[in-house]
Amino acid sequence: MGKLYIVEGIPGSGKTTTATWLADILQDQGNDVKIYLEGNSENPADYESISCLSALQLKELEKDFPDIRSYATQKQNRFFIPYGNLYEKNPHLHHALKAYDVYGLPIEDFCEVTLAKWKEFVEMARSDNDVYVLECCFLQNPYTFLLAKHDVPKEQIFNHIDKITGIIAELDPVILYFEQDNIEESLNSVRKDRSKEWFEFLTWYYTEQSYGQARNLQGEAGVIQFLKERKELEKETLAQLRIKSLLLNNSEYDWEKRKEEILAFIR
Numbered sequence: 001m002g003k004l005y006i007v008e009g010i011p012g013s014g015k016t017t018t019a020t021w022l023a024d025i026l027q028d029q030g031n032d033v034k035i036y037l038e039g040n041s042e043n044p045a046d047y048e049s050i051s052c053l054s055a056l057q058l059k060e061l062e063k064d065f066p067d068i069r070s071y072a073t074q075k076q077n078r079f080f081i082p083y084g085n086l087y088e089k090n091p092h093l094h095h096a097l098k099a100y101d102v103y104g105l106p107i108e109d110f111c112e113v114t115l116a117k118w119k120e121f122v123e124m125a126r127s128d129n130d131v132y133v134l135e136c137c138f139l140q141n142p143y144t145f146l147l148a149k150h151d152v153p154k155e156q157i158f159n160h161i162d163k164i165t166g167i168i169a170e171l172d173p174v175i176l177y178f179e180q181d182n183i184e185e186s187l188n189s190v191r192k193d194r195s196k197e198w199f200e201f202l203t204w205y206y207t208e209q210s211y212g213q214a215r216n217l218q219g220e221a222g223v224i225q226f227l228k229e230r231k232e233l234e235k236e237t238l239a240q241l242r243i244k245s246l247l248l249n250n251s252e253y254d255w256e257k258r259k260e261e262i263l264a265f266i267r
Helices: 015-028 055-062 091-098 107-126 140-149 154-171 183-191 196-207 210-215 219-240 255-266
Strands: 003-009 033-036 050-054 073-075 078-082 131-135 174-179 244-249
Touching (some): 003 015, 015 033, 015 255, 140 154, 140 196, 140 210, 154 219, 174 255, 183 219, 196 210, 196 219, 210 219, 244 255
Parallel strands (some): 003 131, 033 131, 174 244
16 A cells, blocks of 8 residues: 655745655655656646547547547546647647646536546555655645636635545545745745746736636736635645644745654654
């Protein structure tokens, strides 16, 4: 039976640094570790740059792209195609598939598809003794999709995450949650290492969809307001879930102290 660690928190709080360090520590302890950072298209518990199509949608695209089925994996009545790596090989197909991204599905379908993905992951982990370190897919992704994109009530979001918790319970999961007191400082820190396009997309996603439009959010100030709300809701969620979690305030970027806290907790 595998073991699961998930690192969560707002941008710039230290998730990636910690996930990589934790994976190295667990590896040094003799574990077979598999780490999947944010944006990894091979994450076994998430869909990153993967389209989800009905049989009818696939048939329609097949008219323009006769070989499309060679890229597809069928799961019940849906077809999944990773399109991220098709950009150079077949840019037209990449563009067409992007319109059917999992994170563009209707709410009910999104919840159904992502819960099924978590079940697949647990079934896989059940058959091995690997230790998995995942970043962002437990809290961040549901909250960005359900809250930012659709402004779903927090009770509905909690219900979805609670279902995920029940699915992964047998992996004895541990959540490491990083927060910062100064979100603006944290955001500016991560922007130094990201492209201009990354922040433009982030701004659009957080301010120009249902949540942002309902509150007239704009620009960097709107991004910060959304992240403040998301942080508080994620912390509230963790407080209610039946799951092991450690809240780490990393406002001073005291990595040695945070590492000591983590090591003491996971022991």
